Amino acid sequence: MATISTIRKSISITPGFLAWLAFIGLCLLIGIITAIAVFTEGLVITNMSDTVPWGLWITIDLSAIALGAGAFTLSALVYLFNIKNFRPIVRLAVLVGFIGYTSALLTLVMDIGRPDRFWHPWVFWNVHSVLWEITWCITIYLTILVFEFAPVVGESRLFARWPWVRTVAHLMHKVAPALALIGLFISLLHQSSLGATYGIVKSRPIWFKPSMPIMFILSAVAVGPALTMAIGIIIEWVTGKKKIPDKTIRSIARFSGFTLLAYAYIKFWDLAAATYYGNTPGINSAFELLNQYTPYQFSFWVLEVILGIVIPAIIFIFPRFNKRPALLVLGALLAVVGILFNRWNTTVTGLYVPLSYSPGTLYQSPIGAYSPNFVEWGIAIGIIGYALLMITLGVRFLPLFDQKTTH
Amino acid sequence: MSEKKKKIKVKFTRGDFLTIFGAAAGSVVVAQAVTTGPLSPFNSMLQGQIEGDYEHLHHHGGNVHWGMVIDLDRCIGCEYCVRACSATNDVATDKTWNIVVPEETSTEASFYFSRPCLHCQDAPCVEVCPVGATYVRDDGIVMMNYDRCIGCRYCEVACPYDARKFNWDERTDTNPYIPTWGIAEVDRRPRGVVEKCTFCSHRIDAGLDTGLVPGVDPEATPACVNICPVGARTFGNLADPESEVSKLIEANATIRLREELGTEPSVYYIPPKEGL
Numbered sequence: 024m025a026t027i028s029t030i031r032k033s034i035s036i037t038p039g040f041l042a043w044l045a046f047i048g049l050c051l052l053i054g055i056i057t058a059i060a061v062f063t064e065g066l067v068i069t070n071m072s073d074t075v076p077w078g079l080w081i082t083i084d085l086s087a088i089a090l091g092a093g094a095f096t097l098s099a100l101v102y103l104f105n106i107k108n109f110r111p112i113v114r115l116a117v118l119v120g121f122i123g124y125t126s127a128l129l130t131l132v133m134d135i136g137r138p139d140r141f142w143h144p145w146v147f148w149n150v151h152s153v154l155w156e157i158t159w160c161i162t163i164y165l166t167i168l169v170f171e172f173a174p175v176v177g178e179s180r181l182f183a184r185w186p187w188v189r190t191v192a193h194l195m196h197k198v199a200p201a202l203a204l205i206g207l208f209i210s211l212l213h214q215s216s217l218g219a220t221y222g223i224v225k226s227r228p229i230w231f232k233p234s235m236p237i238m239f240i241l242s243a244v245a246v247g248p249a250l251t252m253a254i255g256i257i258i259e260w261v262t263g264k265k266k267i268p269d270k271t272i273r274s275i276a277r278f279s280g281f282t283l284l285a286y287a288y289i290k291f292w293d294l295a296a297a298t299y300y301g302n303t304p305g306i307n308s309a310f311e312l313l314n315q316y317t318p319y320q321f322s323f324w325v326l327e328v329i330l331g332i333v334i335p336a337i338i339f340i341f342p343r344f345n346k347r348p349a350l351l352v353l354g355a356l357l358a359v360v361g362i363l364f365n366r367w368n369t370t371v372t373g374l375y376v377p378l379s380y381s382p383g384t385l386y387q388s389p390i391g392a393y394s395p396n397f398v399e400w401g402i403a404i405g406i407i408g409y410a411l412l413m414i415t416l417g418v419r420f421l422p423l424f425d426q427k428t429t430h
Numbered sequence: 431m432s433e434k435k436k437k438i439k440v441k442f443t444r445g446d447f448l449t450i451f452g453a454a455a456g457s458v459v460v461a462q463a464v465t466t467g468p469l470s471p472f473n474s475m476l477q478g479q480i481e482g483d484y485e486h487l488h489h490h491g492g493n494v495h496w497g498m499v500i501d502l503d504r505c506i507g508c509e510y511c512v513r514a515c516s517a518t519n520d521v522a523t524d525k526t527w528n529i530v531v532p533e534e535t536s537t538e539a540s541f542y543f544s545r546p547c548l549h550c551q552d553a554p555c556v557e558v559c560p561v562g563a564t565y566v567r568d569d570g571i572v573m574m575n576y577d578r579c580i581g582c583r584y585c586e587v588a589c590p591y592d593a594r595k596f597n598w599d600e601r602t603d604t605n606p607y608i609p610t611w612g613i614a615e616v617d618r619r620p621r622g623v624v625e626k627c628t629f630c631s632h633r634i635d636a637g638l639d640t641g642l643v644p645g646v647d648p649e650a651t652p653a654c655v656n657i658c659p660v661g662a663r664t665f666g667n668l669a670d671p672e673s674e675v676s677k678l679i680e681a682n683a684t685i686r687l688r689e690e691l692g693t694e695p696s697v698y699y700i701p702p703k704e705g706l
Contacts, residue, residue, distance in 0.1 A: 065621045066581075067599035073525060076583040076596060136581020136596065136622025143561040143580050148462075154560035154584050201450055225691050226554065226590030380591045380687050381543050382502070382699065382706050383533030388592065 047412045054405010057398055061133055070396040074388070075374045079395035080134040083403060085217055085366040087127040088161070089239070090359060092247030094120025094168060095203075095210035097275075102203035108274045111267050114175050115258075115423050116251040121168045122413045123247075124161060126406050133402050153216045153223060160213030167206045170195055179421045215240040221369055226380075228305030229313075230373050234293040241289060242365060245282035246358045248275050249335070253355035256348045258418055266424040273345050276354070280339025283358065287332045308385060309376040316390050319372055322364055331361010495551075495570040496629055496644065497668035497696035498655070499678045500544060503703055504662035507532060507542035510611075511654035511663065515546075517612035518630065518653035520605055525595040527627035528654055539704040544662075546654060547572060547593040547627035548687060548695035555585035555594060555626075564626075570668070570696050571629050579623040586624055590688050591695075594626045612653055629665075645674060668696065 060068060071078045097116040100106045132138045144158040176182070177192020218239030221230040252275040255267045297306050313319040338344045338354035345351060374391055381387040395403075417423055507530055515521060515528045530544040549572045550556075556564050556572060563578040564585055586594045600621040608614060616632055619625045630652040637643075637650020644650040645666030655665040666673035671680075675698070678684075684698040685706075 065599050066596075069598075071598075073586065073595050076586045134582075136583070136624075137579065140561075140578070140580045143563075143578060147561040147563070147578055149559055149562035151557045152560045152562075152584075154558060154582065158560055201446065204450060205454065220584070223558075224554070224588050226588065226688070374587070378590060378592050381531065381533060381545075382685065382687065382701065383535065383541070383543060387531055387533075387543075 043415070047408050047415065050404050050408025051412065053401050054408055057401030057405060058133060061398060061402070062138065066134075066136060068396075068398050070393055070399065072391075072393070074377070074391040075371060075393035077134075077370050077374060078393055079367075079371075079399045079403060080130045081370050082363065082367045083130045083406060084127045084134070085239075085370070086359075086363050087123045087130070087406075088214070088217060089123075089243035089362050089366070090247055090250050091120040091123025091127075092210065092214060092243035093249075093251035094123075094171075094247070095164075095206045096244050096248050097251065098171065098199075098203040099207040100278075102200040103207065106274075108271055111271050111424060112251060112255055112275065114172075115255050115417075116248065117168055117171045118175075118414070118417050118421075118423060119251045119254060120247075121165070121172055122410050124165050124168065125413075126410055128161065128165070129409065130402065130406055153219045157213045157216050157220070160209050160216070164206060164209045164213065167202050167209065171199065171202050171206070174199075175421050175423065181420065211240065214243045221373065226378055227309075227373060227376065228303065229297070229309045229376065230369070232293065232297070234289060234296075235369075237289055238286065238293065241282060241286040242362055245279050245286050246355075246362045249279040249339070249355040249358050252276065252279070253352045254414065256352050258414075258423075259348075262418065269346075272348070272351065276339040276345040276351055279355075279358070280336045280345075283332050283336040283339070287328070287336070290328070290332075305379065312376055312386070312390055313372060317372060317375060319368070322368055322372070326364040327361050327368060330357050331364060332358075335361070493669040494568070494667055495669040495696065496549070496634065497570065497666065497675050497698065498546065498629075498652075499664045499675045499684065499698045499700065501662045501664075501678075501700040502541050502543060503700060504660045505530070505542040505544055506660055506662075508659060510657045510659060511544060511546075513607045513611040514653040514657035515627070517605060517607040517610070518615050519628070520608070520614035520616065520618050521625075522595075522601060522603065523606060527593070527595070527625075535702055535704045535706050537704050539702060541702045541704075545591065545593070545687070546629070546652075546697065548591055548693070548697040549627075549629060551694035551696065552692060554588040554590060554691075554693060558584045558588045560584065564624075567631075569634075571631050571634075572626070573628060573631065574624065574626055576619050576623050576625070581622040581624065583624060590691055590693060594624050596624050597621050611657070 069078070093116040097109050097113050100109050101113045132141055135141065144155050145162070149155050174192040174196040177188050177195070182188040182192075215236035218236035221227075222232055222235030225231045252267075252272055256272065259266055297303070298310065310319070335354040335358040338350050344354075371393055374393070377386040377388040377390060379385050379387075509530045512526050512528045512530055516523055516526055519527065521527050528544060528546050530542055532540060533543040534540050549566075549570055551566060551570060553564075553566060553572050556566055560582060561578050561580055563575045563580070564572060565575070566572050581596065583596050586596055597619055598621075601618055605614070615630075616628075633650050633652065634644045637647060642650035645655070645664070648656045651665050652663075655663040664674050664678055666675035668675055668679075670676060678700070679698055682700045684700055686695045686698055689695075
């Protein structure tokens with residue numbers, strides 16, 4: 024129908040597109056070469072150490088999963104709460120979610136010491152472990168995303184020859200509400216458990232707090248849809264076609280803006296509890312150490328709070344700003360930067376603080392030090408290449424924007 | 431409005447709800463049965479591991495909780511325990527299982543603090559492991575299953591005592607402490623897994639099988655305890671009131687590291703007489 028013909032027309036190889044593909048190819052090449060090096064040489068070629076055993080890759084895992092949260096949030100809003108306004112973007116959200124989760128899994132396989140045993144959590148259960156629960160949730164949720172996305176692939180012209188594929192895909196579409204419900208349940212569980220991964224570690228005072236899971240899920244719900252919105256706007260710019268109604272875009276912006284405010288609210292009281300109305304020795308000395316040896320104040324206040332929360336929230340909420348797509352993209356990118364630095368500060372900065380266990384001195388070992396080396400950046404570049412490739416393929420070959428439901 | 435032309439608006443009834451959650455619950459039960467339950471092909475594997483570990487307990491019976499008492503007043507900081515441990519367990523010398531560090535009391539009296547794995551009975555590392563590769567044995571020893579560890583390093587992050595080390599590389603070094611301080615009694619751990627002190631469980635298990643008493647007979651006692659020239663370390667059964675460790679705990683004021691965390695370590699310290 025109309026969908027098919029528009030897609031067919033849009034396929035043309037321009038020099039710009041070729042350059043774009045070359046860029047993606049270069050990223051992937053760097054990633055693959057680095058991955059081979061890591062598999063053969065081991066994690067010794069990274070800058071991680073026994074003091075800071077988690078680094079850039081864990082930051083990417085956490086961020087990618089948080090940024091994929093648009094999928095469950097928007098699916099739930101559309102299919103469970105029946106808010107039709109978000110409908111035109113839900114397919115893109117599911118694709119972005121799928122890319123986020125697969126990126127996280129790819130990075131995780133690089134990060135574990137025994138990639139050949141990646142399947143162990145599925146077979147050897149430790150139901151006490153939040154990491155075990157996260158592994159299961161991510162596996163289940165990735166399956167849900169595949170099912171949610173199947174109709175889009177089925178409708179693509181790749182399968183025009185086999186009508187039964189389309190029939191099956193259409194059947195899948197009917198179970199969308201059920202998938203959205205399970206997806207919501209599973210996502211609420213693991214998005215917050217990622218925060219609990221830190222929140223339950225009682226040996227590290229700046230992690231050990233009940234607000235951790237709440238802050239993780241709120242930030243994910245706020246920024247996930249915003250990233251999907253930004254990608255949608257960029258796709259419109261590149262393809263030169265209006266695909267998402269302005270009303271939808273502004274609804275997402277407002278939704279993200281208010282969720283960012285909720286996140287900021289929890290963050291404020293969290294900070295107050297930790298530093299203002301309680302002089303908890305462990306927490307205070309840990310923050311003192313961080314401020315003394317790292318630019319923690321800057322990365323927290325400027326990158327996480329002002330750039331990552333306040334400015335995006337202002338852009339997303341005020342009508343004079345959220346009518347301008349360029350500003351919305353800027354706001355979403357800032358919010359993404361905020362998420363990245365939040366996960367980095369949580370993980371890496373948290374690990375800088377030495378453990379306090381010796382009976383004599385407070386910190387028996389020196390403060391940790393870590394900065395990712397070119398191997399770790401190489402994998403990061405490869406992952407970015409993978410994400411860009413998937414988006415490009417999606418835009419080129421799949422009916423991402425359900426024509427029938429847009430006006 | 432163009433919504434009327436399709437029937438996307440699916441009614442979500444109570445029946446649907448029950449079906450979905452029934453199916454979800456059902457799948458959990460099935461998954462449990464297939465992976466770890468009675469239907470599991472891995473069951474024999476798991477069972478084998480458990481029986482292998484606990485065999486000696488069933489043979490010898492009794493209530494056993496292996497523990498250690500470290501007298502900080504006696505320790506002279508010679509680091510013999512570090513070397514003997516490194517030789518016996520073939521541990522890399524730059525990331526030893528035992529550590530010895532100089533410390534000061536609040537009254538500025540100096541003493542030496544040493545630390546093996548504390549073998550917590552409520553161990554954070556055991557709680558967080560996503561694959562159950564580390565576990566507390568019935569006799570209180572916190573063990574690693576190096577064949578199961580995936581190398582995620584969560585245990586290393588979660589351990590409050592810095593007692594775990596990750597094998598970032600395949601080891602090719604020659605251990606300088608072999609044979610002067612002992613010979614390797616266990617295999618080197620492969621690249622990509624986390625390793626830790628075992629209380630020399632291989633000695634304990636083998637010793638019990640030949641009727642020896644760990645903590646009394648050197649062949650069945652951790653290497654660090656045997657080598658100590660000043661007798662700062664004592665090993666034995668905490669559950670037996672007649673054991674040397676129980677008597678020391680009875681006779682002295684002892685502390686455990688970061689007791690407020692509730693990890694229930696099996697290692698007790700006798701503080702210096704100047705206090706801490």
